[in-house]
Amino acid sequence: MSTVYRRSNEPRTDWFRVLTDLNRSGLGNRAVARRLKVPKTRILGWKTDDHEPRHSDGERLIALWVEVTGHAREDVPIRMPYAWSG
Template sequence: MVDSKAPGDKLLVDWFRVIVDLDREGYGATVVALSIEVPKTTLLGWKQGSRPKYEEACMLIDLWARVLKKGRDQVPMISPFDFRR
């Protein structure tokens, strides 16, 4: 991520990092997809840059927070202007 942000930059949830964080904790794509009741292909689409619907996003963030023992407010964020976007 870029260290300095211009005022007004809108940060988005970094779904790639959320899914990778879960994978590193032993929650592979199949387990995560089953846990939040979405097809594995949908989850992999989010990892590649698609964005989940609101309800699915909430479930994925809740799972991430529970597994990593962090608050929902600590979810990885990214600027739409970061390089890999």
Template sequence: MRKLQRFAAAEQRVDWWRVITDLERAQWSHERLAAECLRSKGWVDGVKNGQSEPRFHDGLILLKIWSDVTGKCRLEYPAEGKRQPVGIAAG
């Protein structure tokens, strides 16, 4: 029981704002994300702005899209409180 508590505490919450922002930078609109999740554009807006948390299945869909678009493993998701370097596009 004690190990389970430590494991759960070690997990980090997904930073949905950064996930959706990464997808926006890759030209994914809120409408397109909503269509992929079978949700409304307003739902995507709410997730990005922290007004709502996606359900498990919807979160998996968003992380799958993010993983495919960024080329990163789903386990490398942006997490709250975890700083990541900002990529600068070569001009």
């Protein structure tokens, strides 16, 4: 597994919100895992922000989010990183 380094000001997909939107639309974590063909524990890791999905898994998750929620891909939830000052 390789480490991914991010610039501190780079917006990120908010995987917690993506998965929460799917859950609120009636698709539980187990069903999401089945649809993506990944273990449920991986879904839980993405949701708790312990890990981010690989690019291919993230693309499939976004496509599922678009299909289930009816939102446009451009509307996928994002979050800006926190800017800490000392």
